[in-house]
Amino acid sequence: xxxxxxxxxxxxxxxxxxxxxxxxxxxxxxxxxxxxxxxxxxxxxxxxxxxxxxxxxxxxxxxxxxxxxxxxxxxxxxxxxxxxxxxxxxxxxxxxxxxxxxxxxxxxxxxxxxxxxxxxxxxxxxxxxxxxxxxxxxxxxxxxxxxxxxxxxxxxxxxxxxxxxxxxxxxxxxxxxxxxxxxxxxxxxxxxxxxxxxxxxxxxxxxxxxxxxxxxxxxxxxxxxxxxxxxxxxxxxxxxxxxxxxxxxxxxxxxxxxxxxxxxxxxxxxxxxxxxxxxxxxxxxxxxxxxxxxxxxxxxxxxxxxxxxxxxxxxxxxxxxxxxxxxxxxxxxxxxxxxxxxxxxxxxxxxxxxxxxxxxxxxxxxxxxxxxxxxxxxxxxxxxxxxxxxxxxxxxxxxxxxxxxxxxxxxxxxxxxxxxxxxxxxxxxxxxxxxxxxxxxxxxxxxxxxxxxxxxxxxxxxxxxxxxxxxxxxxxxxxxxxxxxxxxxxxxxxxxxxxxxxxxxxxxxxxxxxxxxxxxxxxxxxxxxxxxxxxxxxxxxxxxxxxxxxxxxxxxxxxxxxxxxxxxxxxxxx
Numbered sequence: 001x002x003x004x005x006x007x008x009x010x011x012x013x014x015x016x017x018x019x020x021x022x023x024x025x026x027x028x029x030x031x032x033x034x035x036x037x038x039x040x041x042x043x044x045x046x047x048x049x050x051x052x053x054x055x056x057x058x059x060x061x062x063x064x065x066x067x068x069x070x071x072x073x074x075x076x077x078x079x080x081x082x083x084x085x086x087x088x089x090x091x092x093x094x095x096x097x098x099x100x101x102x103x104x105x106x107x108x109x110x111x112x113x114x115x116x117x118x119x120x121x122x123x124x125x126x127x128x129x130x131x132x133x134x135x136x137x138x139x140x141x142x143x144x145x146x147x148x149x150x151x152x153x154x155x156x157x158x159x160x161x162x163x164x165x166x167x168x169x170x171x172x173x174x175x176x177x178x179x180x181x182x183x184x185x186x187x188x189x190x191x192x193x194x195x196x197x198x199x200x201x202x203x204x205x206x207x208x209x210x211x212x213x214x215x216x217x218x219x220x221x222x223x224x225x226x227x228x229x230x231x232x233x234x235x236x237x238x239x240x241x242x243x244x245x246x247x248x249x250x251x252x253x254x255x256x257x258x259x260x261x262x263x264x265x266x267x268x269x270x271x272x273x274x275x276x277x278x279x280x281x282x283x284x285x286x287x288x289x290x291x292x293x294x295x296x297x298x299x300x301x302x303x304x305x306x307x308x309x310x311x312x313x314x315x316x317x318x319x320x321x322x323x324x325x326x327x328x329x330x331x332x333x334x335x336x337x338x339x340x341x342x343x344x345x346x347x348x349x350x351x352x353x354x355x356x357x358x359x360x361x362x363x364x365x366x367x368x369x370x371x372x373x374x375x376x377x378x379x380x381x382x383x384x385x386x387x388x389x390x391x392x393x394x395x396x397x398x399x400x401x402x403x404x405x406x407x408x409x410x411x412x413x414x415x416x417x418x419x420x421x422x423x424x425x426x427x428x429x430x431x432x433x434x435x436x437x438x439x440x441x442x443x444x445x446x447x448x449x450x451x452x453x454x455x456x457x458x459x460x461x462x463x464x465x466x467x468x469x470x471x472x473x474x475x476x477x478x479x480x481x482x483x484x485x486x487x488x489x490x491x492x493x494x495x496x497x498x499x500x501x502x503x504x505x506x507x508x509x510x511x512x513x514x515x516x517x518x519x520x521x522x523x524x525x526x527x528x529x530x531x532x533x534x535x536x537x538x539x540x541x542x543x544x545x546x547x548x549x550x551x552x553x554x555x556x557x558x559x560x561x562x563x564x565x566x567x568x569x570x571x572x573x574x
Contacts, residue, residue: 068347069354072297079294083222086229096228104184104224111183111220118142118173118189143172143192143390144509147516151383155201156188156208159306161216168212172387176395176403178324182211184220195384196391196407197327200376202312203320209303217302219295293344300348304355308363313373314356315364321349330402385414386515389421396428404428412445417518419452420511423461430464443468454524455514459491501530 043051090097121141143149149172156170168186178194188211198204214220308314325345356364367373392407405428411421426445433439446465453461466484469477506527507513517525528536 065350068350072347072351075294076297079298082226082230082233085233086222086225089229089232090225096232099228100221100225103228104221107220107224108184111185111187115183115185115187118171141173143174143387145172145386145390145512146509148172148383148387151379152190152195152204152208155205156212158310159205159209160212161306164216166215168215170208170212174390174394176391176398176400178327180207180211182214182220184215186215188212188215192387192391192394193403196388196403197324198320198384199323200316201380202307202314202316202375204380205310205312206303206307206314206317206320209306210299213299213302213306214295217295217298219299222295297351300351301355304352304360308360308367311367311372311374313375314352314360316375317352318349318356321345321352325349327403331400381414382519385411385418385421386512388414389418389424392421392428393424396424396431401428401432405432415519417452417523418515419449419454419458419461422452423449423458426461427464430468439468439471455526456491456494457511457514459488459495462488462491498529502527505530505533 090100118141152172153170156168160168166186168188170188170190172195173189173191175191176193176196178191178197180188180190180194182188188208190207190211194207195204198207304314304317307317328345364373388407389411392404392411395401395404395407404424408421408425408428411418412425415421422445426442426449429438429442429445433442443465446461446468449458449461450465462484466481466488469481469484510527517523
C-alpha cells in the first residue's frame, strides 16, 4: 500500500513538472487562496434582475431566430418541391402546358398595357390651394427628372447578370410610399419614396437587384404555373393517401383474420385504415405555400450575391433594413410597399447578416482587401438632392411629415442653393414646429428661399413669410409683412400670366431644367416668352443667348406657314 502511494505521488510530481508554464500558472491561480481584495463584489438585487432580464431576452431572441430560420428553410423546401413537380408536369402534360402558356401570355399583355400607360401618362398637373395658388407640380407615374431616370437605369443595368437573355428597364415613379415592383416584361419600377430613404449607391443597387431577380428567376411565370400545379399536386397526394390507407386496411384485415374470427378481421381493417391514413398523411402532405415569402426570400438571396459580385458593399443591406424599420415605426404607411411588416423587416435583417457572416464572408473579405468595395459616389448624392427634395414635397402633401422633414433637410444640406427645397423645408417646419427654435428656423429658411428665388418662381414663399411676421405680433415688423404680401400678389399674378401665355410652348419639366442650369452655374436665365419666340421664329428678334450661338446665327429664316411663297424673279429690270 505504501509503495503504491509513493508511486502515485511520484507520477503526480512528474505530471506537474512536465506541464507548460501557462498551465502551471493557471493551476497556481486556481490553488492560490483568493486575497480579500480579489473577492468579487456581491451582485446587487437590481443588477441581478437586469442581468437575468437581459439573459432572458437573449434566449428569446435566439429562439425567435431559430424558429424563423426553420420556417424559412421549410418554405424553401416546399417551394422547390412544387417547382420541380410543376416543371415536370409542364414538360409531360400538353394540356397543362397550354393552360400555363395562355395564362402567362395574358399576364404579359396586361403588364405591357400597364407599362404603356405609365410611359404615356400626363407628365404633370397643377395642385391648387384653396386660394387657387399653384404650389406644386404633381407628376403622375414616371418621375419627370431625366437625369435621375438615366442614373437609376444605368446602375440597374450594371447588376444584370451576364448570362441573362432578358432585357430590363429601370424607372422611378412618383409616390412617397417606399415600394418597388417588377413587371413580367422586364420593367423594374421603384418609387421616389423608396429611393429617398436610401443613404448610398450600394443600397440602391441592392433594391434594383432584388426586383430584377423576379424577372431573372422567372417568378411571374412560376406564379402563374405553381397555383395550377398546386391543385394537381394536392389531388395526387390525396390519391396517394387513399392508396396507402387501402393497403394498410387490407393488411390489417388479413392480420385480424389470421389471429381471430371475422370480428377480428373487421377490427383489423378499421385499425389498418386509421393507421394507414395517418402514415400516408405524413408521407403524402399537401402543399400549403406562402408564394410571396418564398419568392421574396429567393430574390433577397440573389440580390446579396449579385451586388457583392459587382463589388458593392453588402454591409449596407442590413443597415438599410434597420433604417427602414425606424421609418416604419415613425409612420406605418411606409410598410405598405417593398418592406412588408416590421416582423418581415426583422427577418430580412437576420437573413442578410447570416449570409454576410457565412457563405459570402470569404468573397466579401477578398473584395475588402483588394479595396474594391463600393458604397456610394459623389454622383449619387448630387443626383439624389433633387429626388429627396421632390419626394419631400410629395410627402408634405400626403401629411407624411416625418419623411417630408427628413428628405427636405437632406436636400437642403446636399444643395444649399436650391430655393424650392429651402422653401418647403421652411414650410414643413412652420407646419409642425412646436418650439420657438423650430419656428425661428422656419423663418430663416423662408428668408433664405426669397433670396435664392431670383426667377420669382415661388410666390408662396412671400405669403408664408408674411404670416410668420404677423404671428410675432410685433408691430415693428408690420411694414415688412405688408411688403411681403405685396410681393406675393405681384409675383403670383406674374407667374400665372406667364404660365397661361407660355403653357403650350415651354417644356413641362422647365423647373427641372432650371435646376440643371443652377447646378452648372447659371441661376438667372429664364425661358423666352411666347412673343420673344414668335419674333425669333420670324427673324425680327434674337435674344442675347441665341445671338451668341453659332448654330443659331447660321440657321435659316423660318417663314410663317400662312405666308404665300412667290417665285423669285432673277431677271434684271430694264
